[in-house]
Amino acid sequence: MSQSALPARRRRAPVDARDANRDNCVVDGRRDVIDRLASAGIPCFVTGSEAMAVIGVAYRATNDIDLVLDLPPSAYDDRLRPAFEPEYLVASLLHVGPRWMGSAIRSRGEVYKADFVIREPDSWGVEALARVLEVDDPGLGVVRVSTPEDLLLAKLEFADGDLDGQQGRDISRLLTALWPTLDRAYVHRHAAGLGVSHLLEEALRRAGA
């Protein structure tokens, strides 16, 4: 099937010249979120359950996407909001623990939601941003995604001490599938800095890793 026969709304705008020649990759509407951030000059990377799916550790069961932004919270309304409205409903930024949380929901056409995370500056946040992987993903195209180590750390932090919920199940999957291949020294170092070493040890014990 030729690309020209497809509805325009599902075509993914090329993000760079290298990508422009690859015209038959699978298209995901949430690519639009990433492209809007790129157009606004806001660096980002995929984290959360979508990142788990991108690295092949889980199904993508939801129609949302979590993105870590390299953006000062004070620039959220001036730079991010105009890049999404009026096609999206953009929620105000909320300060939750060591991070700021925002979101945008597609207000017409296809249904999907983007959750935005802006970390307060800390050593892990800076290092995680520098370590991101660029992956040619069958769903999203060329995309920057959290490393498995940083995904694990993010899940440990979001678990808020509880390994019995969704975060705990994701942590278990990550440890079961990937722990022998991870940079364990990096994980332990930042787990200590984030105050989640005890949770990591408990998760490792439960996973038998």
Add this chain to the structure above:
Amino acid sequence: MPAPDLLARELQERELAEDPQARAARLANQRWVTMARLWSAMERARITDPGDQARFICERLWPELHPDVVTAFVEAVERNTRHAAPLLRPLRARDVVGERLEQLMIEHGYHGMAHA
């Protein structure tokens, strides 16, 4: 109600109101993308032996499977591929979801094709 909760509720309501055909196409696309992602991960990990591929797929997609079940499946794959072609990466959605769902996907604007 906080804004994020309002957005989540709207998302949920819109998904509930989704046309059944569109929903079937979307879910079929998710299955196809999931399998394509798994194969990409397998290639990044340089796993090419059919038995190792079978184990990788089982452990990633169904981690709750008992190890004995996975081992039995891996052994069956190894027996069946000894004199036959190795496992092949699915190149289009029909290889994962079948022709009918692939057609439905295309009608709803999904590509259903692997990268060039």
